[in-house]
Amino acid sequence: MDVTPRQLLRIAGDTLPSRYRHQLESYRYGPGVFKIDYALSAPIPWRNPAIQRAATVHLGGTLEEIARSERAMWQGEHSPHPYTLLVQPTLFDPSRAPAGKHIAWAYCHVPHDSTVDMTTVIEQQIERFAPGFRECVLARRTHTAHAMEQYNPNYVGGDINGGVQDLAQLFTRPAPRIIPYSTPLDNLFLCSSSTPPGGGVHGMCGYYAALAAQVHVNRDRVPDS
Ligand SMILES: Cc1cc2nc3c(=O)[nH]c(=O)nc-3n(C[C@H](O)[C@H](O)[C@H](O)COP(=O)(O)OP(=O)(O)OC[C@H]3O[C@@H](n4cnc5c(N)ncnc54)[C@H](O)[C@@H]3O)c2cc1C
Numbered sequence: 001m002d003v004t005p006r007q008l009l010r011i012a013g014d015t016l017p018s019r020y021r022h023q024l025e026s027y028r029y030g031p032g033v034f035k036i037d038y039a040l041s042a043p044i045p046w047r048n049p050a051i052q053r054a055a056t057v058h059l060g061g062t063l064e065e066i067a068r069s070e071r072a073m074w075q076g077e078h079s080p081h082p083y084t085l086l087v088q089p090t091l092f093d094p095s096r097a098p099a100g101k102h103i104a105w106a107y108c109h110v111p112h113d114s115t116v117d118m119t120t121v122i123e124q125q126i127e128r129f130a131p132g133f134r135e136c137v138l139a140r141r142t143h144t145a146h147a148m149e150q151y152n153p154n155y156v157g158g159d160i161n162g163g164v165q166d167l168a169q170l171f172t173r174p175a176p177r178i179i180p181y182s183t184p185l186d187n188l189f190l191c192s193s194s195t196p197p198g199g200g201v202h203g204m205c206g207y208y209a210a211l212a213a214q215v216h217v218n219r220d221r222v223p224d225s
Helices: 005-015 018-025 049-053 063-074 119-129 145-151 204-220
Strands: 032-040 056-059 084-087 102-110 137-143
Touching: 005 018, 032 119, 032 145, 056 119, 063 102, 084 119, 102 119, 137 145
Parallel strands: none
Antiparallel strands: 032 102, 032 137, 056 084, 084 102
């Protein structure tokens, strides 16, 4: 199952042994993201033209500024100058927008399950490095951290990594088991970002979950005589 502990408890909670259920209930989720999708009339007018050659742009200013922004979010605050990740795909794949038009999306980290609209501060941050950006915006769609979970139930509270990735939850996510992809239920395996090695588009959670399931199947197979 490609779900986090929250959904697994909802779907199969009654059938799980109480110890494992308690472990899933203790699982910690992290901060969320506030995301904006843009339709643009033109490429983003970066002050530094070299940025047009980057698909993903990290807008943070100085290291101190980025650290301050990320610290604020962990302390339950919303940074007025959020460290912003921005992607501008149509510079490299024009087929993603009508001819001559562009798309982009941007997000910043916010406290877990936040309902705060970060549009203004994110756009101030983009304008800082690309004056005139707002004039290029044809349309925008926003998702608060809370809304991210409505969009995809794996983004609990807007956490796109399937749970906090600190030392305590790195190898033992979602619970301390020799094979964390297995569950106490026979033939039920987890492959979401709530298993090692955690969030990201690397595909390794699914790969290792499939290996674990294969080992399980082979264990039960009666060898040919
Ligand atoms: C805007 C954004 C940018 C990102 N950028 C990057 C990046 O640059 N690099 C990177 O490595 N990672 C990035 N990530 C993170 C990465 O996409 C996620 O960590 C990863 O996709 C999570 O994998 P998953 O298998 O847990 O969930 P998903 O890939 O989201 O798959 C889970 C699927 O199961 C469905 N589902 C869940 N619960 C239920 C249910 N109860 N019933 C039915 N269906 C259900 C969901 O709708 C979804 O389709 C980004 C994420 C976002 C949102």
